[in-house]
Amino acid sequence: MPIISVVVELLDKPGQLLSTLEPISRGGGNILTIIHQRDKITPLKRVPVEISFSVEDERDAKRIVEKLKEKGVIVKSYNEIRLIATTSVMVIGHIVKTDLSDTISRIDSTGFAEVIDMELTMPEVNRPSTAMLTISATGQEKLEEALDILREVCKSKNLLLVEPINEV
Amino acid sequence: MISIAIFGFGAVGQGVAEVLLRKRKQLESLIGKYKVVAVTDSKGSVVDENGVELSKAIEKKKKGGFDGEKTLGVIESLDFDVAIEVTPTDVNSGEPGLTHILKSIEKGADVITSNKGPLVVAFKKIKKLAEKKGVKLGYEATVGGVMPIIKLAKADLAGNDIKVIKGVLNGTCNYILTRMEKEKMTYSQVLSEAQELKIAEADPSYDVEGIDSAAKLVILANAVMDMDAIFDDVEVVGITRITPEAFEVAANKNYTIRLIAEANKEKGFLKVSPRLLPRNHPLAIEGTMNAALIKTDLAGDIVVMGKGAGKYETASAIISDLVEFYRKR
Known part of the structure; x- marks a missing residue:
């Protein structure tokens, strides 16, 4: 289920937001977050508002954006952001020997999280390698779920997992 | 007279004896007259109800230690106001600290300790x-050496709920990690350096396996977070x-690695583990x-x-408990 982010510019007066949200829900969008970017008010005193919502199908999203434009809403940007929560973790040990591609696919196969970046250092044969993985997920909770999976995988493969200090 | x-x-x-000697004037202006009526080691003791000559006791210890009555006998036979x-x-x-502490309290003496074992166990x-x-119980010296955390939490942050504590609680580990990062040395190279400098013990496992940090975490969780924790939690x-390459790989993402002890009351866990920290994180400190970092509600x-x-750092924490107990109002 794709997650869509649109940034619209609204006049800072009552009713503006509602008239933007209505076509989104009518078009089948499930609103996830609304962020007023008050620090980025335009010279014409419009407030950029970032709205993210999930839709069944990418085509629904396009229809929603068309509808917004028809109603005169200024749509500044429109992106599919399937992955909205990201964290980096380090894995140390015999990463390659214990089937690195399996470790990664355990995350990727969830459907809600994937390893989007990896840096691997292999000093010499038989010495432990070090890898930094960047994992993204469709939301904070899903990211936490993906980390749980990784914790289990590392435990069973006797790899050291170094997690970030700020819990995700 | 205390x-x-x-x-x-x-x-x-x-260290405590030296400070009691050297700073007598300053300390007595705060707490009034005091005397040390006994010092003991594992072999024996030096006891004098009128006040032990501390410089002589230190001399004697350097020449091989004490004889005479053992600590338990001293606790039973001697009157004192406060046990350090x-x-x-x-x-x-x-043990043996736990028995010393319980027996001293039984007698009605206040107790100040730097000994983690008794507090972790009981x-x-x-x-x-x-x-x-x-009686009063002072244990500022058990956690973080001179870093004031117990009294900070209990007195200055009184009325707050402490939700999370994350800390670098072991100087030896922090020294090793810092040196590995700066000098690109392996863990075992830095460890032998630290042992030579007497920063690490001959048997370093207590520090490097995270046991010391975990013990301190248990004390913090019980003392200031009311978590009712035991070591096995x-x-x-x-x-x-940790590999030397780990620091390079981490640095590419602007991270460093430290051994972090975390007591998290909100999520209900206690954990000591190496963690990735942004390099400008307040806990990304160096050396020993x-x-x-204490997260509070207010x-x-x-x-x-x-x-x-x-x-002297540990002595400082003990002296601060002593002054808090007996400060003239």
């Missing part, structure tokens, strides 16, 4: 007995598997320093840091 008994006369015990319990730590049994029991007997991972986030260990 009668002090010092149980344990290693580096910390001697600074014997070596055993986090499994808590925090509730000691605290209850102290309450029953109406802590998930412990040490630093022995200790630091702690005061927000507070960070404290200070020297984690050392003869």
